[in-house]
Amino acid sequence: xxxxxxxxxxxxxxxxxxxxxxxxxxxxxxxxxxxxxxxxxxxxxxxxxxxxxxxxxxxxxxxxxxxxxxxxxxxxxxxxxxxxxxxxxxxxxxxxxxxxxxxxxxxxxxxxxxxxxxxxxxxxxxxxxxxxxxxxxxxxxxxxxxxxxxxxxxxxxxxxxxxxxxxxxxxxxxxxxxxxxxxxxxxxxxxxxxxxxxxxxxxxxxxxxxxxxxxxxxxxxxxxxxxxxxxxxxxxxxxxxxxxxxxxxxxxxxxxxxxxxxxxxxxxxxxxxxxxxxxxxxxxxxxxxxxxxxxxxxxxxxxxxxxxxxxxxxxxxxxxxxxxxxxxxxxxxxxxxxxxxxxxxxxxxxxxxxxxxxxxxxxxxxxxxxxxxxxxxxxxxxxxxxxxxxxxxxxxxxxxxxxxxxxxxxxxxxxxxxxxxxxxxxxxxxxxxxxxxxxxxxxxxxxxxxxxxxxxxxxxxxxxxxxxxxxxxxxxxxxxxxxxxxxxxxxxxxxxxxxxxxxxxxxxxxxxxxxxxxxxxxxxxxxxxxxxxxxxxxxxxxxxxxxxxxxxxxxxxxxxxxxxxxxxxxxxxxxxxxxxxxxxxxxxxxxxxxxxxxxxxxxxxxxxxxxxxxxxx
Amino acid sequence: xxxxxxxxxxxxxxxxxxxxxxxxxxxxxxxxxxxxxxxxxxxxxxxxxxxxxxxxxxxxxxxxxxxxxxxxxxxxxxxxxxxxxxxxxxxxxxxxxxxxxxxxxxxxxxxxxxxxxxxxxxxxxxxxxxxxxxxxxxxxxxxxxxxxxxxxxxxxxxxxxxxxxxxxxxxxxxxxxxxxxxxxxxxxxxxxxxxxxxxxxxxxxxxxxxxxxx
Ligand code: B12
Ligand code: SF4
Ligand code: SF4
Numbered sequence: 001x002x003x004x005x006x007x008x009x010x011x012x013x014x015x016x017x018x019x020x021x022x023x024x025x026x027x028x029x030x031x032x033x034x035x036x037x038x039x040x041x042x043x044x045x046x047x048x049x050x051x052x053x054x055x056x057x058x059x060x061x062x063x064x065x066x067x068x069x070x071x072x073x074x075x076x077x078x079x080x081x082x083x084x085x086x087x088x089x090x091x092x093x094x095x096x097x098x099x100x101x102x103x104x105x106x107x108x109x110x111x112x113x114x115x116x117x118x119x120x121x122x123x124x125x126x127x128x129x130x131x132x133x134x135x136x137x138x139x140x141x142x143x144x145x146x147x148x149x150x151x152x153x154x155x156x157x158x159x160x161x162x163x164x165x166x167x168x169x170x171x172x173x174x175x176x177x178x179x180x181x182x183x184x185x186x187x188x189x190x191x192x193x194x195x196x197x198x199x200x201x202x203x204x205x206x207x208x209x210x211x212x213x214x215x216x217x218x219x220x221x222x223x224x225x226x227x228x229x230x231x232x233x234x235x236x237x238x239x240x241x242x243x244x245x246x247x248x249x250x251x252x253x254x255x256x257x258x259x260x261x262x263x264x265x266x267x268x269x270x271x272x273x274x275x276x277x278x279x280x281x282x283x284x285x286x287x288x289x290x291x292x293x294x295x296x297x298x299x300x301x302x303x304x305x306x307x308x309x310x311x312x313x314x315x316x317x318x319x320x321x322x323x324x325x326x327x328x329x330x331x332x333x334x335x336x337x338x339x340x341x342x343x344x345x346x347x348x349x350x351x352x353x354x355x356x357x358x359x360x361x362x363x364x365x366x367x368x369x370x371x372x373x374x375x376x377x378x379x380x381x382x383x384x385x386x387x388x389x390x391x392x393x394x395x396x397x398x399x400x401x402x403x404x405x406x407x408x409x410x411x412x413x414x415x416x417x418x419x420x421x422x423x424x425x426x427x428x429x430x431x432x433x434x435x436x437x438x439x440x441x442x443x444x445x446x447x448x449x450x451x452x453x454x455x456x457x458x459x460x461x462x463x464x465x466x467x468x469x470x471x472x473x474x475x476x477x478x479x480x481x482x483x484x485x486x487x488x489x490x491x492x493x494x495x496x497x498x499x500x501x502x503x504x505x506x507x508x509x510x511x512x513x514x515x516x517x518x519x520x521x522x523x524x525x526x527x528x529x530x531x532x533x534x535x536x537x538x539x540x541x542x543x544x545x546x547x548x549x550x551x552x553x554x555x556x557x558x559x560x561x562x563x564x565x566x567x568x569x570x571x572x573x574x575x576x577x578x579x580x581x582x583x584x585x586x587x588x589x590x591x592x593x594x595x596x597x598x599x600x601x602x603x604x605x606x607x608x609x610x611x612x613x614x615x616x617x
Numbered sequence: 618x619x620x621x622x623x624x625x626x627x628x629x630x631x632x633x634x635x636x637x638x639x640x641x642x643x644x645x646x647x648x649x650x651x652x653x654x655x656x657x658x659x660x661x662x663x664x665x666x667x668x669x670x671x672x673x674x675x676x677x678x679x680x681x682x683x684x685x686x687x688x689x690x691x692x693x694x695x696x697x698x699x700x701x702x703x704x705x706x707x708x709x710x711x712x713x714x715x716x717x718x719x720x721x722x723x724x725x726x727x728x729x730x731x732x733x734x735x736x737x738x739x740x741x742x743x744x745x746x747x748x749x750x751x752x753x754x755x756x757x758x759x760x761x762x763x764x765x766x767x768x769x770x771x772x773x774x775x776x777x778x779x780x781x782x783x784x785x786x787x788x789x790x791x792x793x794x795x796x797x798x799x800x801x802x803x804x805x806x807x808x809x810x811x812x813x814x815x816x817x818x819x820x821x822x823x824x825x826x827x828x829x830x831x
Contacts, residue, residue: 001632003735007813010677015635023648023707252636252644304650304705336664 002096008082016253017045018079020071020093024249024302026058027094028068034178037061037069037170038092038099038139039106042117043528045073049249050257052311053145053166054108059245060167067174070094070102071249074117077525080124090125099125103177105139106170107158109147112505113498113528115154118143119520122157129517131159131205136188142173149233149280150458150565153505155204156513159188160195163568164233164280165266167242169200196227200234203227207567209510215551217509217562232569233280237607239266240291246298259307259340260299262292264324268313269593269611271600272370273381273584274409276457277313279572282602283609284593289324296328300337308332309340316341317594319610365396368407371415372422378587379414381580386426390433397437403446404430410476411454411468413584420476423449424483431488448490451480453499457506458565459572461580466556467503470496497535501527503553504542509564512552514545573601620692624719626831628681629674630818631709637676641710642668645685648705654698657688671722671822672789675798680819684719684831716831725830727770727823728789730797731782735814737804739776742783746772750803765803768795789822 001019009015030036039058041048048054054071061069070092075083083090089098099105105127107118122129127138134141143154144162151161162169176194180186196203206227210218222229236242251258267284268277287295296308308328312318328339369389371377377384393404408423427447434445453473456465468476473496484491505512519541526532542549557563559578566574576599583590590598593611597603603612629641636644646666649656658664671684695715702712734742750765772785787795797817805812822830 003814006816009635010813015676016637016640019632019635021632021707021709023644023705250644250647252633252640254640254643302651304647306650 004086004088005096008079008086008088012079012082013076014045014253017073018075018093019252020096022249022251024247025094026062026068026249028062030068030095032066033068034066034181035068035104035174036102037067037104037106037174038072038102039069039108040072040074040099040121041108041110042074042114042121043526044076045251046253046255048073049251049255050261051108051110052261052263055245055248056243057106057108057166057170058249059247060243061170061174063243064171064174066178067171068094072099072121074121074526075124080120083124090121100127100139102139104174105141107141107143108145109143109154110145111147111528112153112502113533114147115505115516116520116524116527118154118157119516120525123520130156130513132156134159140177140188140191144169146277146280149276149568149570150506150508151202151204151568152209152510152564153508153512153516155510158204159192161202161204162234163200163202163231163570165236166234167236169198169234172198173201193224193227199228200231202231202568204510209564215548216558217564217566220562220567230567230569233571233605235283235571235605235607236266236285239285239287239608244295246295247302248299250303257309258305259309260296260303260305261309261311262296262299263287264292264310264312264315264318264320265610266312267602269317270314270383271381271580271590271592271598273379273461273580274370274412274454274457276460279459279577279600280570281313282570282572282600283605283607283612285608286319286610289320289327292320292324293327297331300335306336307338307340317592365393365401365403366405366407367392369426370407370409371412371419372408372424372426373419375587376412376415376419376422378589379584380409380412381584381589383589383592386429389426390429393430393433394437397434397441398439400441402434402441402443403448405448405450406430408449408451409454410451410480411473413454413462413465414587415454415468415476417476417479420480421483423451423480424485424489427484427489428486431486434488445488446490447486447488448492450492450494451477452494453496455499455503455506458563459568459570459577461577461584463507463563463577464557464559464561464581467500467553469550469554470500473499495533498533500549500553501533501535501538504549507552507557507564509552511545511547515541515547518542518544571602571605576600618692619695619698619715619717620689621717622686622688623715623717624831625685625687625712626714627683627685627710627712628679629683629710630679630681633707633709634677634679636710638670638673644706644710648702649687651705652698652701654687654702655689655691655693657690669722672725672728672794673796674819675796675817678797678817678819681713682819682821684722684822686719686722720824720830723791724824725789725791725822726825727786727827728795728797728819729821729823730785730787731818731820732785732797732801733816734781734783734812735779736810737781737808737812737815739774739781741808742774742781742804745804745807748807750800750807752799752803765795765800768793769800786823 041054058069061067072092091098119129128134141158142160143158144166148161192203195201206223208221212218265286267282269284370382427449430447431445434440456462477493522537524537597613656666659667669686674680699712699715751762753760754763768788770786775782824830
């Protein structure tokens with residue numbers, strides 16, 4: 001190990017983040033490699049190592065003998081300071097080589113608050129931030145992940161974006177790169193042009209964006225005829241057959257999800273109208289219990305973890321859930337491995353789950369009714385009612401629980417103060433139910449309500465909506481406080497300022513890149529961390545960049561307006577979003593895919609979909 | 618064949634010196650699990666494999682003489698056991714020997730270290746060792762000052778190509794253990810320049826009669 005690096009590792013917190021060398025890490029001989037990837041999760045090692053997507057893509061790229069993919073994460077500011085002081089540019093963990101010398105530098109974007117960390121890691125890597133400033137000598141900068149469905153705010157920084165699932169796209173891109181280099185016809189420009197034709201790749205430099213006088217978009221125009229007008233996301237057609245990492249890298253230091261993550265399916269059948277994840281991961285594709293059980297056994301053998309977490313957006317909708325838990329419990333009980341289900345929907349919370357799944361037994365219960373009144377729950381298409389919630393709570397009380405945590409959102413479209421009062425009323429009904437339950441434990445109940453602010457997100461029926469302005473959000477916050485009477489109800493509220501900035505970034509267009517640069521220059525980084533987020537920095541940055549943040553967050557967009565993200569096609573039709581929006585205003589719900597296809601359009605992506613109708617023309 | 622309570626000698630070198638004790642425990646637990654070591658678990662609400670270590674090793678220091686006691690629930694062949702565990706680890710954390718009936722950890726009295734300094738010359742080091750080396754330590758009575766100099770039982774200094782080798786035997790009594798990292802900090806305070814480029818390697822442990830501990 002380099003002596004300078006050793007010396008600084010002795011000075012920083014958690015040096016184990018920066019050493020690599022873990023069991024399961026993939027090392028290769030550089031001489032046999034034609035294409036080198038540095039894959040970065042722009043947050044700490046502990047968070048990044050918990051991301052399944054990066055784990056999958058790391059393995060998928062390394063399947064090829066002539067490609068080597070390495071990892072890197074965002075160094076904590078104390079480390080960043082030392083790296084700068086000692087002239088050590090960001091390196092990849094496996095080889096220790098600076099990432100600026102790689103062929104590709106890939107960054108996964110999971111949510112908007114990590115946008116400034118893109119600039120932060122580029123700065124530490126010594127790579128010019130704007131793609132225009134990078135010539136042939138620099139790595140090709142590519143991003144993917146859920147927050148790239150609206151790539152425009154960070155379009156100035158990346159050479160290209162991979163929209164949708166990357167398991168097949170990234171190896172294809174490597175192929176193209178290696179082929180063009182071999183044939184001697186590689187230039188960055190020609191490569192990007194070819195990549196745009198592979199499907200699922202958005203190359204921002206190949207599009208012109210023009211604006212109307214009012215700041216809305218006039219047109220998004222491809223510069224050449226062979227560049228697709230819209231970039232359709234990629235999906236994996238059959239999740240049973242796609243590459244899956246069975247020998248993950250085993251971190252030495254403790255990470256957020258230090259356990260086996262068994263991804264049961266992608267997409268969600270529910271269609272809550274505020275939910276972006278539901279839409280962008282559609283259509284729903286399940287893995288079979290057989291595949292999952294085999295993968296779990298293999299993972300157990302290779303990791304020795306004593307916990308398996310079944311993941312997906314809404315685990316209780318997995319059709320094979322009973323079959324799978326049975327198969328798993330067959331051997332996990334013997335091996336002292338526990339099962340956990342991360343998120344629960346109230347209508348699916350049963351006695352059986354309570355008994356069989358240890359995580360449910362051990363931890364407190366969390367439910368997400370999201371809105372306080374049935375009317376508003378209908379508006380957002382959260383199809384649970386009060387009885388579902390009370391029933392679920394009673395199951396928990398029967399088993400000796402006295403704490404329940406309820407998640408809500410404030411600022412939802414059509415919300416009134418009555419809906420806010422409904423949140424308080426619902427919490428108090430839970431308290432009431434507790435005292436009515438003869439089996440309750442001999443402790444006072446504690447109901448926590450956690451209220452976040454609604455953020456309109458691209459590719460949802462609410463993408464056109466305006467966020468409530470801060471004054472109104474605060475007023476609602478106070479109103480809820482005043483409405484709460486029971487001393488058994490605790491109340492926490494998310495910072496409206498954070499949500500405001502998130503909304504601006506989520507709905508931003510290309511002009512936002514300047515604001516990001518200004519924010520970074522003013523010191524913004526790790527914006528998802530309370531200790532770093534600074535509202536003042538953001539307001540200054542917007543001003544310096546000549547951006548009115550309210551134009552993005554608090555303005556209702558026109559239905560015929562060209563949206564910044566219209567250049568991306570997430571598979572679900574814009575028409576469907578529109579009709580869902582209109583139904584929302586009439587408080588009419590839409591059934592889930594299980595009850596019958598709602599016609600979202602995702603079926604045309606093809607693949608082994610669990611609920612979509614057969615393609616019939 | 619070994620069975621019952623066994624001792625494992627291992628090394629923790631290279632990058633692995635930056636892994637804390639807690640993370641080392643987790644790593645070993647995982648490796649033992651994957652290797653199918655029939656290790657005895659503690660009783661109680663949250664059972665975990667019982668592991669007892671010889672002596673703390675500060676983060677940043679390497680060692681080729683770490684010891685760990687575990688209890689097997691079934692007998693195992695030594696070499697097979699070592700190979701099985703090492704197959705689940707990287708070379709910088711490696712099991713070296715497995716045997717029954719080691720000496721009591723309480724008998725450890727002395728530890729042998731090799732320090733390399735890049736920013737401290739032979740002469741400079743000698744002169745710093747000629748005076749007291751006070752450090753402030755937490756004790757039951759609050760913060761107290763301790764002189765580390767008398768706890769350096771024997772040493773030898775050589776210099777080669779601008780690197781100073783400091784070969785030292787430090788007190789390692791269970792209630793008078795010298796933390797080698799703190800010794801470097803004390804040496805640093807004895808001068809006016811920071812000591813940044815250095816390494817620490819623990820080579821061997823000894824009992825009070827200066828026979829090698831194992
Ligand atoms: C595990 C998890 C975590 C873990 C680990 C971090 C992480 N992001 O993975 C922890 C607990 C730390 C976490 C924290 C948070 N999370 Co989280 N998390 C998840 C979860 C459950 C699974 C992620 C995952 O592994 N998905 C499976 C993999 C296979 O999908 P993927 O990551 O999208 O990767 C695929 C593609 O996107 C693509 N791809 C991804 N990256 C790249 C990069 C390149 C270059 C390319 C080409 C392709 C590509 O290829 C991959 C394979 O197909 C998702 C929900 C879900 N089920 O998806 C939420 C989710 C990602 N989290 C979310 C949120 C909001 C957060 C938090 C902000 C919550 C909070 N308020 O604190 C924090 C932020 C911390 C952080 N830095 O991410 C949201 C993001 C929504 C959004 N985009 O706005 C999600 C979608 C949940 C939701 N329903 O809202 N999270
Ligand atoms: S249940 Fe609703 S909120 Fe949860 S993932 Fe599905 S659509 Fe989104
Ligand atoms: S096409 Fe129909 S079944 Fe398929 S995801 Fe959309 S609504 Fe559900």
